[in-house]
Amino acid sequence: MAGVVVESTKTIGTATxxxxxxxxxxxxxxxxxxxxxxxxxxxxxxxxxEDLISTLGRVGSELAAAIVTAAKKxxxxxxxxxxxxxxxxxxxxxxxxxxxxxxxxYYIFLVSxxxxxxxxxxxxxVGQLVWMDRYINKEFKD
Numbered sequence: 652m653a654g655v656v657v658e659s660t661k662t663i664g665t666a667t668x669x670x671x672x673x674x675x676x677x678x679x680x681x682x683x684x685x686x687x688x689x690x691x692x693x694x695x696x697x698x699x700x701e702d703l704i705s706t707l708g709r710v711g712s713e714l715a716a717a718i719v720t721a722a723k724k725x726x727x728x729x730x731x732x733x734x735x736x737x738x739x740x741x742x743x744x745x746x747x748x749x750x751x752x753x754x755x756x757y758y759i760f761l762v763s764x765x766x767x768x769x770x771x772x773x774x775x776x777v778g779q780l781v782w783m784d785r786y787i788n789k790e791f792k793d
Contacts, residue, residue, distance in 0.1 A: 733765045736772040746783060753787050760786060 739761060743754045761768035771782055 735762055735765055736768055739768055739772060742772065742779070743783075746780065749783065749787065753791065756790060757783055757786050760790075 740758055743758050743761075746754065749757075761771060771779055774782065
């Protein structure tokens with residue numbers, strides 16, 4: 652019995668015969684087999700995505716390493732901690748009111764303590780006198 656055909660080629664309000672039923676199963680079978688083909692393409696797409704992700708990860712790591720290397724080369728290096736400031740001894744000799752022995756002793760202290768020597772040299776003259784006076788009073792108690 653012939654049915655009414657709609658644009659979707661679907662029959663409406665008809666009874667099916669065994670021949671039509673077999674044809675429907677063949678169509679469904681064909682549809683199923685064609686549905687499997689995109690899955691293979693999807694696997695290929697996943698593989699391509701994994702390759703792309705891997706490449707981006709490698710490039711990102713290389714870029715990060717290059718940035719670190721460039722930063723190390725361009726960053727100014729701090730002076731060594733144990734570096735003694737220039738003109739330290741001359742500055743101490745210019746301090747009035749102290750004996751040569753006291754000046755030499757304070758110089759030896761500052762050479763042994765480079766951070767203190769740097770701080771001493773950054774101070775103004777009054778601050779230097781205070782530091783030296785404290786040291787002398789502490790070390791030369793009579």
